[in-house]
Amino acid sequence: MSSYLTEGPTLRQWLTTTDHKKVAILYAIAITLFFFIGGAAAVIIRLELATPQGDLVPAQTYNELFTAHGVIMVWFFLIPSIPSVLGNFLIPLMIGARDLAFPRLNLASWYIYLIGGVGTLWGMLLGGVDTGWTFYTPFSTMFSNSHVIIVVLSVFFTGFSSILTGLNFIVTIHRLRAPGLTWFKLPLFVWAHYATSIILVLATPVLAMTMVLIVIERLFQVGIFDPALGGDPLLFQHLFWFYSHPAVYIMVLPAMGVVSEIIPTFARRKIFGYRFMAYAIMGIALLGFLVWGHHMFTSGMSMYAGMTFSLLSFFVAVPSAIKVFNWTATLYKGSITFDAPMLYALGFIGLFTIGGLTGLFLAALALDVHLTHTYFVVAHFHYIMVGGAVAAYLGGIHFWWPKVTGRMYPEMWARVAAAMLFFGFNLTFFPQYLLGYEGMPRRYHSYAPEYQLLNVLSSAGASILAIGYLLPLCYLAWSLFYGRHAPSNPWEGRGLEWKTLSPPPVENFSNPVVVHSHVHEVAGEGAA
Amino acid sequence: MSLTTIDDAGRLETVRLGMWAFLASELMFFGPLLLGWAYGRISMPDGFAWASRQTDLWLGTLNTAILLSSSAAMALAVQLSALQLKRQVGRCLLACAALGVVFLLIKFYEWHREWAEHLFPGPDFAGPAHTGAPYFFVVYFSATFLHAIHLTIGIGVTLTMWRRVHKSLGPLPQPALHAAGLYWHFVDVVWVALFPMLYLVERTP
Amino acid sequence: MTERSAVGIVRNVAKVWLALLGLLALTVGTALLPLGLWNTVLNTVIALIKVVLIGLCFMELLRHDSLPRLMAVVALFFLLIQLGQTISEHLTRGISTTPWTPPAQRAPLQHGGVDAATPSRRAYPAPGH
Numbered sequence: 132m133s134s135y136l137t138e139g140p141t142l143r144q145w146l147t148t149t150d151h152k153k154v155a156i157l158y159a160i161a162i163t164l165f166f167f168i169g170g171a172a173a174v175i176i177r178l179e180l181a182t183p184q185g186d187l188v189p190a191q192t193y194n195e196l197f198t199a200h201g202v203i204m205v206w207f208f209l210i211p212s213i214p215s216v217l218g219n220f221l222i223p224l225m226i227g228a229r230d231l232a233f234p235r236l237n238l239a240s241w242y243i244y245l246i247g248g249v250g251t252l253w254g255m256l257l258g259g260v261d262t263g264w265t266f267y268t269p270f271s272t273m274f275s276n277s278h279v280i281i282v283v284l285s286v287f288f289t290g291f292s293s294i295l296t297g298l299n300f301i302v303t304i305h306r307l308r309a310p311g312l313t314w315f316k317l318p319l320f321v322w323a324h325y326a327t328s329i330i331l332v333l334a335t336p337v338l339a340m341t342m343v344l345i346v347i348e349r350l351f352q353v354g355i356f357d358p359a360l361g362g363d364p365l366l367f368q369h370l371f372w373f374y375s376h377p378a379v380y381i382m383v384l385p386a387m388g389v390v391s392e393i394i395p396t397f398a399r400r401k402i403f404g405y406r407f408m409a410y411a412i413m414g415i416a417l418l419g420f421l422v423w424g425h426h427m428f429t430s431g432m433s434m435y436a437g438m439t440f441s442l443l444s445f446f447v448a449v450p451s452a453i454k455v456f457n458w459t460a461t462l463y464k465g466s467i468t469f470d471a472p473m474l475y476a477l478g479f480i481g482l483f484t485i486g487g488l489t490g491l492f493l494a495a496l497a498l499d500v501h502l503t504h505t506y507f508v509v510a511h512f513h514y515i516m517v518g519g520a521v522a523a524y525l526g527g528i529h530f531w532w533p534k535v536t537g538r539m540y541p542e543m544w545a546r547v548a549a550a551m552l553f554f555g556f557n558l559t560f561f562p563q564y565l566l567g568y569e570g571m572p573r574r575y576h577s578y579a580p581e582y583q584l585l586n587v588l589s590s591a592g593a594s595i596l597a598i599g600y601l602l603p604l605c606y607l608a609w610s611l612f613y614g615r616h617a618p619s620n621p622w623e624g625r626g627l628e629w630k631t632l633s634p635p636p637v638e639n640f641s642n643p644v645v646v647h648s649h650v651h652e653v654a655g656e657g658a659a
Numbered sequence: 660m661s662l663t664t665i666d667d668a669g670r671l672e673t674v675r676l677g678m679w680a681f682l683a684s685e686l687m688f689f690g691p692l693l694l695g696w697a698y699g700r701i702s703m704p705d706g707f708a709w710a711s712r713q714t715d716l717w718l719g720t721l722n723t724a725i726l727l728s729s730s731a732a733m734a735l736a737v738q739l740s741a742l743q744l745k746r747q748v749g750r751c752l753l754a755c756a757a758l759g760v761v762f763l764l765i766k767f768y769e770w771h772r773e774w775a776e777h778l779f780p781g782p783d784f785a786g787p788a789h790t791g792a793p794y795f796f797v798v799y800f801s802a803t804f805l806h807a808i809h810l811t812i813g814i815g816v817t818l819t820m821w822r823r824v825h826k827s828l829g830p831l832p833q834p835a836l837h838a839a840g841l842y843w844h845f846v847d848v849v850w851v852a853l854f855p856m857l858y859l860v861e862r863t864p
Numbered sequence: 865m866t867e868r869s870a871v872g873i874v875r876n877v878a879k880v881w882l883a884l885l886g887l888l889a890l891t892v893g894t895a896l897l898p899l900g901l902w903n904t905v906l907n908t909v910i911a912l913i914k915v916v917l918i919g920l921c922f923m924e925l926l927r928h929d930s931l932p933r934l935m936a937v938v939a940l941f942f943l944l945i946q947l948g949q950t951i952s953e954h955l956t957r958g959i960s961t962t963p964w965t966p967p968a969q970r971a972p973l974q975h976g977g978v979d980a981a982t983p984s985r986r987a988y989p990a991p992g993h
């Protein structure tokens with residue numbers, strides 16, 4: 132049987148494909164591009180911050196740089212990263228389906244994403260946006276002289292690619308599971324993507340409408356959020372964070388899904404507390420919708436709402452902790468091997484835990500007054516998004532690389548890259564916790580001289596981190612041509628995706644899939 | 660027994676589920692407008708009441724009746740399609756789309772009048788500038804405009820369905836008809852919510 | 865689906881249609897009475913009844929597939945969460961203040977009270993830059 136990679140190889144066939152595996156690869160190429168564009172902005176930011184004076188770029192350019200970094204990394208890399216690449220490729224394989232429920236919609240979502248991305252880049256090239264990725268009003272609507280509208284509309288547009296992906300996953304997971312594959316036999320990766328899809332479908336449209344309202348207020352100079360014209364700026368923050376807090380879970384839940392597949396495989400044990408892990412995923416998704424106000428404690432919001440939001444934010448720690456404990460318990464008495472995916476997954480657990488715990492600092496009302504708008508916040512969310520989501524994404528890419536490409540990556544280089552990512556990341560962002568605690572505000576291109584030492588450490592760490600990102604790009608590309616051919620199940624994984632060839636045939640499986648037992652000890656009938 | 664792909668019997672349910680997921684998303688899309696309205700209604704009640712009285716109650720009511728009727732026509736089309744009554748289904752779809760067009764024409768006329776009466780918020784707004792009246796009209800124009808865009812898409816979809824029904828030789832395309840119907844009813848539901856929010860805040864002071 | 869005759873279908877849809885028009889008349893009628901806040905309450909209740917009617921009878925939420933019902937309920941739930949939490953924040957704002965409440969918000973904000981000519985307000989249309 133021919134693999135999906137050799138079937139229909141022309142560019143035209145790739146660009147019109149409706150095969151979920153190929154669309155996943157289209158997504159992978161696009162988000163990698165955006166990752167390095169967003170990363171380039173971060174490089175200039177870290178270079179600027181190596182010295183206290185604002186000497187490399189003017190303040191305005193600096194504002195545009197961190198906005199570009201935020202917008203591109205959040206909407207054009209992190210949000211689509213694991214769902215649209217790994218989820219897209221693996222969900223049908225993991226549930227024994229031929230494709231997603233709506234294959235053409237899947238391709239459409241990639242084009243929508245691409246058009247939004249090009250629009251954003253165009254806005255950046257025209258001169259950029261200086262509002263920060265949060266687009267706070269009334270600055271973004273009444274004061275900023277940058278290219279807000281085009282970027283905001285691009286983000287609006289890209290939202291629909293998220294919605295279509297989420298919708299497709301929900302319907303696929305409900306309707307296309309193989310016979311016998313009941314909900315509590317599903318891999319946690321699929322559970323995580325189900326929860327993520329609900330967030331994608333229900334939260335993204337709120338962001339979309341908020342972006343529309345920005346455009347209306349800015350174009351017609353009417354009051355929606357502008358207090359001078361009868362609007363309420365907090366209304367904007369409510370709407371923005373109603374999406375943007377759950378958006379964190381759009382990034383982290385799939386990451387948890389990836390880690391929940393990697394850990395049992397390399398510890399050679401069943402995941403500990405499978406049902407609780409599934410409940411915890413759904414719990415996080417639900418609670419994630421109730422806590423957005425913790426971004427607004429010092430905005431002048433109601434004290435009582437602040438207390439409620441603070442309390443609810445603390446509740447999120449419960450399911451998150453269940454997950455961390457269960458991953459750890461899975462390791463207990465396992466025969467662990469430290470292949471690269473496992474290194475990334477272990478890194479994820481550590482960094483996510485630090486990021487999560489410092490999140491509790493920020494969710495505490497009084498402490499937040501001291502820490503908000505400082506580098507503490509920057510460090511916190513980078514621990515979650517980079518230490519958590521990006522590490523898991525890279526772990527997942529390595530883990531399923533043999534399945535996706537049919538080639539093995541060079542193990543030694545991959546371990547080096549994983550280690551560099553871990554150390555580089557900590558060196559970059561741990562000093563930022565200290566900087567924030569000492570009061571260095573975020574989003575300024577110059578700072579008081581006493582902060583220089585920690586900033587230099589951070590910039591040094593960023594250069595190591597950069598190599599940690601560039602290395603995989605090189606050796607993974609190399610492995611595409613020179614890597615060892617991969618067997619169908621190189622890690623002795625237990626999921627259905629390992630029962631088919633590497634790379635899978637166009638039809639995913641050559642024979643019907645029937646699941647008799649728990650998916651982690653699947654007795655799939657007659658897979659290839 | 661083959662890989663789980665969607666067979667014809669399951670296709671209808673799959674499409675319905677997909678459409679409902681999309682409508683759930685659409686509902687949340689209109690959420691911020693509802694929230695913006697509630698904010699204005701609570702914090703600037705007088706301006707809101709005044710502004711609401713500037714809308715044309717009778718045209719609004721007429722339009723609501725038109726849209727409710729169009730929904731009934733759509734429901735007929737979808738339900739009759741199960742009986743393969745091709746001609747009747749086609750007629751219902753056509754009636755539904757026509758009612759949608761009439762709605763849009765009336766809406767355009769209303770907008771035109773409101774524009775002429777300087778009710779569009781801005782420097783030459785005709786009402787009290789700082790009591791919530793301009794805010795009401797921001798919500799009014801945004802909401803009705805977005806609704807009109809949805810309705811326009813709905814008319815396009817309905818006419819496409821009509822053509823498919825008209826030209827089809829075999830059985831009627833049930834899943835597609837159901838999806839189109841759900842979308843149309845949703846647009847109707849949005850208007851059912853918008854009508855009292857925009858036209859009926861406090862008609863009599 | 866159960867076998868139904870065309871006449872039965874038309875009759876059913878017509879009933880719902882008449883009910884919807886009746887409710888429309890009711891909501892417009894009560895809106896003409898000066899009931900103050902009760903107008904909004906009545907309007908909301910009537911609109912909800914109409915929405916439920918359309919959902920159950922036209923959108924076939926009572927069909928045997930239960931997932932669309934779940935979707936509708938979940939969406940409504942999260943819409944209410946958004947509305948409820950935001951509005952309750954707005955209603956309790958300014959009842960008491962914290963040491964870190966910005967001075968401008970210590971007194972309940974007068975809407976439109978902020979000077980419209982705040983410095984560096986953007987001239988429109990925006991000059992490129």
Ligand SMILES: [Cu+2]
Binds near residue numbers: 422
């Ligand atoms: Cu948050």
